Amino acid sequence: MTPLEKILTAQIKAQGPISVSDYMAICLFHPEHGYYSTRDPFGTTGDFITAPEVSQMFGELIGLTLAQTWMDQGKPARIALAELGPGPGTLMADILRTAKAVPAFAEACEIHLVEASQRLRKVQAQTLRNVTPTWHDHTEELPTDVPLYLVANEFFDALPIRQMIRDGDTWRERQVGIEGEALTFGLSAGAPLSALAHRLEDTKDGDLVEFCPQAPALMQSLAKRIDSNGGAALIFDYGDWRSLGDTLQALHEHEKVAALYKPGESDLTAHVDFEVLVADLPCAHSRITPQGIFLERLGITDRAQALAKNLSGTDLKQHIAAHRRLTHPDEMGTIFKTFALFPSGANPPAGYET
Numbered sequence: 001m002t003p004l005e006k007i008l009t010a011q012i013k014a015q016g017p018i019s020v021s022d023y024m025a026i027c028l029f030h031p032e033h034g035y036y037s038t039r040d041p042f043g044t045t046g047d048f049i050t051a052p053e054v055s056q057m058f059g060e061l062i063g064l065t066l067a068q069t070w071m072d073q074g075k076p077a078r079i080a081l082a083e084l085g086p087g088p089g090t091l092m093a094d095i096l097r098t099a100k101a102v103p104a105f106a107e108a109c110e111i112h113l114v115e116a117s118q119r120l121r122k123v124q125a126q127t128l129r130n131v132t133p134t135w136h137d138h139t140e141e142l143p144t145d146v147p148l149y150l151v152a153n154e155f156f157d158a159l160p161i162r163q164m165i166r167d168g169d170t171w172r173e174r175q176v177g178i179e180g181e182a183l184t185f186g187l188s189a190g191a192p193l194s195a196l197a198h199r200l201e202d203t204k205d206g207d208l209v210e211f212c213p214q215a216p217a218l219m220q221s222l223a224k225r226i227d228s229n230g231g232a233a234l235i236f237d238y239g240d241w242r243s244l245g246d247t248l249q250a251l252h253e254h255e256k257v258a259a260l261y262k263p264g265e266s267d268l269t270a271h272v273d274f275e276v277l278v279a280d281l282p283c284a285h286s287r288i289t290p291q292g293i294f295l296e297r298l299g300i301t302d303r304a305q306a307l308a309k310n311l312s313g314t315d316l317k318q319h320i321a322a323h324r325r326l327t328h329p330d331e332m333g334t335i336f337k338t339f340a341l342f343p344s345g346a347n348p349p350a351g352y353e354t
């Protein structure tokens with residue numbers, strides 16, 4: 001048993017089963033034994049590799065889009081350049097390096113990072129040691145008095161989800177309980193749920209639907225800031241317009257494992273329901289775009305060729321593989337999607353369409 005499994009077992013014995021969202025939140029962010037509290041899971045030696053770790057081209061193209069958006073919106077003298085869940089800080093470092101190509105943009109940026117893990121904050125401070133970021137626990141704490149230029153890559157997939165199984169016009173919640181000494185899934189009694197009213201249209205008895213309770217309020221707070229003060233938010237994650245079925249996924253040492261395997265030592269994520277992220281926002285948003293198409297529109301092939309000129313041997317092979325990995329439909333090109341928020345009446349950032 002992992003230390004966290006002992007804690008969870010004792011808690012469930014004393015107080016009864018917990019929701020999948022509580023299980024996720026405890027496994028990822030328990031202050032002592034949570035996955036993100038105890039490790040730096042990124043890169044080839046960790047459990048997973050994210051787009052900024054695959055290649056610097058990802059952050060470079062995002063940096064250029066942000067700089068272009070800043071010029072299109074009248075070059076405000078002060079802006080908040082913010083990231084949700086920066087992980088090791090690589091994406092922000094690549095954005096800032098590229099931003100130097102537009103010096104007035106780089107000078108306008110105050111860096112804000114929303115990060116729940118104290119341990120990862122230390123890694124970010126080291127990666128971004130040439131700038132002075134301000135860290136926040138919640139999106140609500142981001143500045144409200146300057147334009148907001150925000151990126152989030154693989155942030156929403158780490159937000160806890162509830163899993164509900166349809167039973168007539170009610171929903172039974174999937175819970176984590178105990179059988180013998182082992183954690184096991186069970187179901188609550190059925191109850192109606194207004195957050196899933198729209199899913200009575202496209203589901204039948206027994207279907208499993210997921211929803212992320214934190215996502216709508218978080219998106220509203222970003223959208224309000226962007227509509228009032230200007231800026232843009234570029235969101236990248238994997239998932240689809242509307243999710244159906246169980247997408248809770250655990251990863252341990254690059255392997256898919258069962259969702260209840262080694263709590264606190266496995267990463268837990270779920271597919272993102274993009275429909276919910278863009279529902280009823282008080283600002284404009286782009287279409288949901290496959291990541292590969294977005295990067296091709298911004299010229300990733302030209303950038304890849306320019307970088308390739310200085311590479312040979314294994315480095316060149318790795319670089320070609322990284323380009324393919326970010327863009328090819330069989331790799332991250334289609335399952336990963338992106339969309340942008342921007343002020344009502346403004347043009348979408350480069351790479352996006354309405």
Ligand code: SAH
Pocket residue numbers: 036042050051052053084085086087088091114115116117120137152153154155158159
């Ligand atoms: N964006 C990075 C890391 C993605 S992993 C990359 O692309 O490599 C998810 C990141 O989000 C981690 O830094 C994690 O600690 C952070 N995170 C997850 N849920 C969070 C929450 N509710 N509040 C703040 N940070 C969170």
